[in-house]
Amino acid sequence: MDTQPAQAAMPQPDEITREVVDLMANLVALFHREYEEAAAARSLTGAQAKVLALLRRGPLPMRQIAQTLSCEPSNITGIVDRLEARGFVTREADRHDRRVKLVAATGTGSAASEELRESLNFAREPLASLGPEERTVLRDLLRRMLAGASGPGA
Amino acid sequence: MDTQPAQAAMPQPDEITREVVDLMANLVALFHREYEEAAAARSLTGAQAKVLALLRRGPLPMRQIAQTLSCEPSNITGIVDRLEARGFVTREADRHDRRVKLVAATGTGSAASEELRESLNFAREPLASLGPEERTVLRDLLRRMLAGASGPGA
């Protein structure tokens, strides 16, 4: 990539990094608030919405949900319990390994999740300040950042 | 599905926005995990760390903490209780309005908060993939996004 000899143009690389981190923190806070709000508007909690979102691509075993969300499996049990009680998901034993329970979104569940996703006007406000090509630049930067980091589930 | 008579230059502006939102969601998840971990390493919870971080610029009334964190004041009571019990903050009545309690970080509290901030190598990994000028671009884009949105506390 780019060897960094002495660098006269860049006064304090750390300064920029630090500011980016701070900005990111604010953005994260903003995003979080919006997400919780949007979920609450459908009487879902953030955690429930996250699980439901994970199931968009198909049924998943409990354990995998837990891993993707970086929490204990026993935690997922409760969340899925509540989602199931409200008809948003179903639990079904895996045919090949009966220890495994596959969690699948019901029609209602997917609908709610999709609706929430659409309603996430989070970035509409913040992103509205950026022009189309700027969004593209932002997208590429974010892509590279995430590619560099440990690939999350999603 | 998408009949877009206008817009000839940009194929699908919505497509990019959507992807940016998704990337942002992943970044938010990543950040969140790192933050909780870093806080836990100092035996603080995420919420406690957030409150402590807010106090970096000086003492704040309970109500303002609640507003900045978008939650009920009664919630802050508990968090500050626990921070106070461990000597990270103090509660002091405001001289001008004795209804108001000013929460201030103690030396230990500021130190812990500052340490946590430093240790937040969150972005080091992801940001490592970006060169200096790319970081600058990213910083500027993030700045504008946040300026466009409702200014959070910070």
Place this chain on the structure above:
DNA sequence: ATGAAAGGTTCATCTTGTCAACTTTTCAGG
């Protein structure tokens, strides 16, 4: 002086999250 409004706290209640103990199922070796 009175009463409304604001700032905090308390209490009940729920959800999230962890950890340890437990059940069921799978699977490798003997």
Place this chain on the structure above:
DNA sequence: CCTGAAAAGTTGACAAGATGAACCTTTCAT
């Protein structure tokens, strides 16, 4: 075939976060 270890989920106890209603104290405008 049997036995026992390991894996997947669940359960129960418990702490923290979050909300909403009721409450106390202080302020402030009549």
